[in-house]
Amino acid sequence: MLEVLYEITLRPIASSGSIRAATLFRAIEAFKPTLLLDEVDTYAKQDPELRGIINGSISKKMAETMRCVGDSHIPARFSTWCPKIMTGIGELHDTTADRSITIKLNRRALDGPPIRDLTALDESSASLKRLRRKILRWCQDNRQEIILGLSDVKFPVGIHDRAKDCWRAILAIAAQVGPEWEDKIFKACTKLTEGEDGAGLREALLADLKEIFLTGNDPEFIPTETLLEKLNTRDDRPWCEFSPGKKPLTAHGLSNQLKRFDIKSDKKRLPADQGGKPMRGYWLKDLKPTWTRYGSGTLEQPTKTLANSENQSGTILKNVPIVNSPKPSTSLDCSNVPNEDPFEDKIAVLDNF
Numbered sequence: 001m002l003e004v005l006y007e008i009t010l011r012p013i014a015s016s017g018s019i020r021a022a023t024l025f026r027a028i029e030a031f032k033p034t035l036l037l038d039e040v041d042t043y044a045k046q047d048p049e050l051r052g053i054i055n056g057s058i059s060k061k062m063a064e065t066m067r068c069v070g071d072s073h074i075p076a077r078f079s080t081w082c083p084k085i086m087t088g089i090g091e092l093h094d095t096t097a098d099r100s101i102t103i104k105l106n107r108r109a110l111d112g113p114p115i116r117d118l119t120a121l122d123e124s125s126a127s128l129k130r131l132r133r134k135i136l137r138w139c140q141d142n143r144q145e146i147i148l149g150l151s152d153v154k155f156p157v158g159i160h161d162r163a164k165d166c167w168r169a170i171l172a173i174a175a176q177v178g179p180e181w182e183d184k185i186f187k188a189c190t191k192l193t194e195g196e197d198g199a200g201l202r203e204a205l206l207a208d209l210k211e212i213f214l215t216g217n218d219p220e221f222i223p224t225e226t227l228l229e230k231l232n233t234r235d236d237r238p239w240c241e242f243s244p245g246k247k248p249l250t251a252h253g254l255s256n257q258l259k260r261f262d263i264k265s266d267k268k269r270l271p272a273d274q275g276g277k278p279m280r281g282y283w284l285k286d287l288k289p290t291w292t293r294y295g296s297g298t299l300e301q302p303t304k305t306l307a308n309s310e311n312q313s314g315t316i317l318k319n320v321p322i323v324n325s326p327k328p329s330t331s332l333d334c335s336n337v338p339n340e341d342p343f344e345d346k347i348a349v350l351d352n353f
Contacts, residue, residue, distance in 0.1 A: 001105070002036050005085060007128035008135060009034035018043040021050040025065050025078040034083045041088030044096070051093055053080050058099045058165055101166050101192060146172050156190040160203065163193045201238070202257050203294050208237065210291055213284055221268045223281035224251045251280075258282075261290045 006012045013033040044051060057063040063081035068074065091097060149172040155164055167189050174185035212230050213219055231239040232248040242249040255265060263286050267278045
């Protein structure tokens with residue numbers, strides 16, 4: 001996969017194995033590349049400085065870091081803005097995964113269709129280079145329309161802000177290609193952001209808790225034990241395999257998820273017919289303000305978002321304007337697009353895209 005991406009991306013730079021933060025931002029400043037970072041599971045989680053550089057570069061305006069350079073220690077600004085593709089075994093750090101589009105790869109089935117060895121076929125590499133020239137030509141023809149379309153992107157219901165940052169340009173490009181690809185990419189965005197780890201997962205938990213409170217006998221207070229019982233018996237949710245070792249969600253795990261919203265458990269003495277002893281649980285008054293920020297803000301019915309609507313369709317919203325691609329420019333030709341040197345100055349047309 002990385003070899004294919006190396007052939008079709010803008011100014012690719014591949015790095016297998018450890019890379020330091022200082023090397024990373026200096027390479028970005030010097031080459032403005034597409035970074036292909038392999039084996040990140042062996043070093044990225046253990047390097048907080050590197051992780052901070054990667055995490056802080058999700059926004060173009062904020063994608064900078066400062067260092068003192070030279071004998072006079074003069075402060076200098078370094079850009080950290082570029083596409084980054086990171087591959088490895090296992091999971092990224094939570095803060096990095098929350099800012100990424102995660103695609104999980106499976107080993108090819110033994111009885112699957114035969115494939116050709118890319119490295120052994122020169123014609124495959126040449127074909128990918130031709131594809132790369134076509135991509136660049138298409139971007140040159142459609143760049144302004146895509147930029148104008150960034151403000152009109154339609155997102156799936158329930159997607160959180162960081163996921164929007166990741167998907168905005170992709171959805172705008174798909175809309176410019178045409179309805180078929182717009183529909184495909186919208187469905188992919190829906191699938192890959194639904195129930196994802198990080199903020200999306202915590203918001204799904206909020207939606208489920210809201211539904212439990214709506215159907216509970218005492219809507220003012222519900223013991224933690226009761227909440228866990230209802231959460232862990234849902235087959236359509238990850239809570240029954242949420243803890244390490246695919247064990248059910250625990251009181252400690254529930255507390256950790258909710259503390260991100262400044263929600264803490266409390267004690268209440270149960271009625272005499274229920275034992276009369278104090279039980280730890282959660283109050284409706286503590287959860288309701290959070291639902292206002294992350295849901296409908298009402299208690300009439302559960303929030304209907306991707307977090308709690310498993311059967312929601314990923315189709316395009318109605319009345320979304322489809323902008324057809326303009327006719328290719330007659331003044332440009334694919335053969336004139338450089339394809340030998342990825343650092344050719346002429347390709348800088350996409351630097352600010």
